[in-house]
Amino acid sequence: MLVNSILRYKVIPHSINKSLNIVETVRKKLNLINDADVRESFKNLCEKTVSVNLNVKDRLADIPTVAQKVEMLEHPQTKKDILSVINKLCTEKNDKFNVLYAGKMQFVEGLADSSNILNEKYTNVKSNPVSYYRWLKRNNYWLADVIEGRLADCNHYRKHEYGRSKLISYHQYLNLFVNASNSNIKGTFEKSLRDEQFKKIACCYYCNPEYAPIIDRFYNNEYITKFGNNIRQILSDIKNEYNIMVVPTNASLCDTEYQYLKEELRLWKEYGNRKAVFPSIIDINATDNILGQTHSFGSTSYLYNRIRLSGLLFDYTDLKGDTLRHELGHYNDISYENKYINWFEKKFRYFSWHINKFVYKYKWRKEMKNAGISNFDINYALTARQELKAISIEGDTSKYSESYKKMLVKKFKLQDWILNIPQNIYKVCVKSLIDTGN
Numbered sequence: 426m427l428v429n430s431i432l433r434y435k436v437i438p439h440s441i442n443k444s445l446n447i448v449e450t451v452r453k454k455l456n457l458i459n460d461a462d463v464r465e466s467f468k469n470l471c472e473k474t475v476s477v478n479l480n481v482k483d484r485l486a487d488i489p490t491v492a493q494k495v496e497m498l499e500h501p502q503t504k505k506d507i508l509s510v511i512n513k514l515c516t517e518k519n520d521k522f523n524v525l526y527a528g529k530m531q532f533v534e535g536l537a538d539s540s541n542i543l544n545e546k547y548t549n550v551k552s553n554p555v556s557y558y559r560w561l562k563r564n565n566y567w568l569a570d571v572i573e574g575r576l577a578d579c580n581h582y583r584k585h586e587y588g589r590s591k592l593i594s595y596h597q598y599l600n601l602f603v604n605a606s607n608s609n610i611k612g613t614f615e616k617s618l619r620d621e622q623f624k625k626i627a628c629c630y631y632c633n634p635e636y637a638p639i640i641d642r643f644y645n646n647e648y649i650t651k652f653g654n655n656i657r658q659i660l661s662d663i664k665n666e667y668n669i670m671v672v673p674t675n676a677s678l679c680d681t682e683y684q685y686l687k688e689e690l691r692l693w694k695e696y697g698n699r700k701a702v703f704p705s706i707i708d709i710n711a712t713d714n715i716l717g718q719t720h721s722f723g724s725t726s727y728l729y730n731r732i733r734l735s736g737l738l739f740d741y742t743d744l745k746g747d748t749l750r751h752e753l754g755h756y757n758d759i760s761y762e763n764k765y766i767n768w769f770e771k772k773f774r775y776f777s778w779h780i781n782k783f784v785y786k787y788k789w790r791k792e793m794k795n796a797g798i799s800n801f802d803i804n805y806a807l808t809a810r811q812e813l814k815a816i817s818i819e820g821d822t823s824k825y826s827e828s829y830k831k832m833l834v835k836k837f838k839l840q841d842w843i844l845n846i847p848q849n850i851y852k853v854c855v856k857s858l859i860d861t862g863n
């Protein structure tokens with residue numbers, strides 16, 4: 426990553442002659458660390474690394490860089506947490522140490538980067554916008570996906586979408602971004618860059634019980650303190666109530682949108698009656714929307730406990746939709762359906778979808794239309810079994826016929842309680858708020 430490579434260059438210049446004793450060099454570098462706790466912890470780590478295996482030159486070379494990053498940390502709790510990981514690593518048996526070393530060091534460095542970027546300790550973050558953009562494109566798969574979509578060479582959904590709205594080239598996109606003096610594109614990209622490291626850490630390590638409490642503390646003590654009072658309170662409530670970390674890259678989300686988010690989660694919990702499951706991370710990344718995107722989209726990655734949204738609520742366009750509900754639907758659906766997966770079930774699902782679609786396509790269209798779903802979304806619903814379910818729950822489910830609901834539940838294994846969730850009251854508020862331009 427950008428900041429790493431530059432910092433690393435400073436600590437271990439290329440001018441070091443390879444014949445110099447790397448162990449001595451590392452020890453000398455560590456003596457320059459001012460913080461006594463950090464210095465001692467990393468010295469112990471260096472000694473342990475040397476004692477375990479002398480062929481670890483590459484590993485040793487990284488130790489002073491990581492130590493320097495840890496020394497830069499502002500928050501005492503984060504520093505304490507990181508040092509406890511290092512100190513514990515030093516006490517591991519030799520064979521275990523070798524296995525654990527790389528993973529633990531990546532976590533330590535990643536968390537230190539998250540905190541230092543958040544607190545603007547790396548000045549490179551303030552470099553020119555084009556390099557942010559390139560960095561993001563390399564490191565942010567979500568953004569890369571958006572850009573590929575813009576090139577109209579993605580799946581049917583986006584092709585259709587971009588076909589009917591404005592299609593712009595990579596260069597036009599870059600120009601819009603660089604020259605957007607009237608909007609907050611630069612701010613959003615900067616914030617996206619700041620959040621990206623944290624998202625990476627949270628996604629990769631939250632499932633590990635050793636790291637989960639550390640990530641929780643970082644989120645509660647450092648991450649959400651960067652927001653204003655109202656939003657901070659909502660994010661903190663959501664974390665306490667549902668154990669979800671909300672990472673809102675879009676700097677322009679208003680209070681009502683956060684209330685909408687909180688209300689939507691409440692509805693799922695209430696109507697799910699303990700059956701509702703929630704992701705660990707809701708990543709709201711709206712970089713593309715600022716450039717005039719007219720339709721919302723999101724993705725669910727069950728494996729990483731994460732939902733990604735291109736914006737919170739996009740029904741202020743003519744294309745009505747509710748991306749959060751759609752993705753929560755997928756998330757709950759995957760967790761439920763995972764219980765049934767076997768070879769036979771897979772084949773059966775495949776044939777049952779195609780046969781039913783062939784027979785009932787027109788009836789399904791009518792049902793969805795009646796529930797207020799746009800033609801755009803109806804077309805998308807017919808592309809896959811999972812999408813039929815996720816799109817169907819976005820509409821006014823009280824309008825569906827009993828036979829349609831029965832089909833979704835019995836044939837396609839949608840959990841029945843999801844169909845009882847009423848419309849989110851804040852959805853209307855946000856819509857009118859944005860319509861009037863406030």
Ligand SMILES: [Zn+2]
Nearest residue numbers: 751755812815
């Ligand atoms: Zn979907």
